[in-house]
Amino acid sequence: MKNVKKIISAALITLFATSLIGCNMIEKTPEGIAKTEVAKVFDTKITKGQIEAQLPGVIKQLQTQYGANYTTNTDAMTELTTQKQKVLAGLINEEIITYKAKELKLVPSDAKLNAEINKQLLEIKKSLGTDAKYKAALTQAGVTEEALKARIKPSVIQDALKTETTKNVKVTDADAKAYYNANLALYSTKPNTIHLAHILVKTEAEAIAIKKRLDAGEDFAKLAKEKGTDGTKAAGGELGTFKFDDTSMDATFMAAAVKVPAGKVSTPVKTQFGYHLIKDVARTNYPAKKFEVVKAEVEKTLLAKNKETAWTAAMTKWTTQANVTKIDKNL
Template identity: 45%
Template sequence: MKNIKKLVTTACIIVFTFSIAGCNMIEKTPEAIANSTVAVVNGEKITRGDLDKNPNTMQLISQAKQQYGEDYAKNDEAVSVIKNQKGQILDSMITMKVIEQKAKELKLLPDENKLKSEMNSQIAQIKKQQFGNNTEQFDAALKAQGFTESSFKDMYLSQLKAQQIEQKVSDSLTKNVKVTDKQIEDYYKANQDKFTEQTDKMHLAHILVKTKDEAEKVKARLDKGEDFAKVAKEVSEDTNTKSKGGDLGTISYDDSQYDAQFMAGAKALKKGAISGPVKSSFGYHIIKCIDKQEYPVKPLSKVKDQIKKQLEDNQKTKLVSQKVQEWKKAANITKKDKNIM
């Protein structure tokens, strides 16, 4: 009964809106909004409905409701964030549309009947493994995410199709990629610390300043015998380590949280050594290697297959990325940002 009343109330509001707006200013219906164009790729439209049904958009809206409440659309900050994120999602959809069009041209589109069969099989597996084939629990989980079984299948089929298209296009473009023994050996020699029996570690301290000139002055003071920790407490710009005399603790060689240039400078130091100015995205560092633990390097024979796969994957990723950018550049793409929200 409540749902019927809600529908009736909504209908009355729509009629009232039409009656006062007249012919000059008619509010768009949800259907009209869903059918509005947000982008055109070589003559093919991407609609607002397509964008709003994208799983990334649905997740974005769910997060917005959690953070800003159900009335998130009335919050300027929320609207700004959502519009920016939806723009990025739309860019990804445009890229996928370009790839799909090229896949069609190259006769690489997956068979629709096989896709549906695979989709049904995978969903049945999810239903069995996660819900014990309990239909009510499965439907409730879908509802909590804003899906009906039908809309979930549409989304799942779309995502499965996109994955298979990307894989087929990638396989087609990269079938001739080969990695030579010399490339493998060169990579092995240049990246010895990646193939040690255990991960190499170093205990570091640093002093961060803004300019190279400041760093050279710091190094000169240290060369004259001043205490590293004392100088760090006095001049370092790193507020997280300044009070600790610049001590960063023990860092693994493969720690990706640190700037690559900083890590390269640190790895080059012997135990007890202090570097000259090392530039990073944060400024200039003077680095001290307090201690170092380096382990034996595995023989090439043990890591050759691993390196080969990594180099092949790197080449394939680069080749596909370059080709997709070429296709996008050649495509006729129009975006209608005003229709995103």
């Protein structure tokens, strides 16, 4: 009798183990992997498959840069993980926006959605010039036209929700005048210009050490040639002359540069490239236009900023309400 019990017990253990193996095999099929949960928003699952659906273009770029065996390259896989996290962040926002739009009954009708999607699709085609270039762009991105339409749809819903959320945002005369006074350089009679030089290094510690030497009286150009790490070092860090609102330069860099007093050198400024010491070699400032002349422009600019602030606040509130959970290991 005891032998029979042992046989039954052994059979049950074998059956249980086999069932577990079976589950793992299902999990490891492409279909099972695609269904793997990577996040939850308002109790709605975001799956690995949704992430993967947006990665063909990224993978093509990685293959071009690192070769067919890009998965064996650490830098390539780090970049892929970064891109996956960006896609996930976008999908989380889309889920939050869709949930709130449905809750507030702001999702456009199918007819309006399709009309706006087709309108934006037409604008994309026009921007690319020819149908051939449009199709080439789709191929390069690794998406079909239907997939592109699907990506446009959330933005249409977002526009409807954002319009409703920010419709009561206003700009007072006092607000407009205060903004004008704080940003006179934006409304000069001619574009203000600034002649810049910089020293770019990898770490903040290096930048601080160089700044101390500059403050002690050492020559900027000499130190740029000695310590600089980019292509400007040979020319003593010379960058040239730019308008205050120049968009060809890094935005963080320019925002810091225009605040440097004439003839002075900034404290270390961190950008995507490293740490900069920025010298204002010379600048040309023109007088500002009268407030009355630019009032409408100021109000338009400030209204857009205030609406963006209101939208950001709303999204922050909704994100908290969404009780977002992420499972990064499943990415």
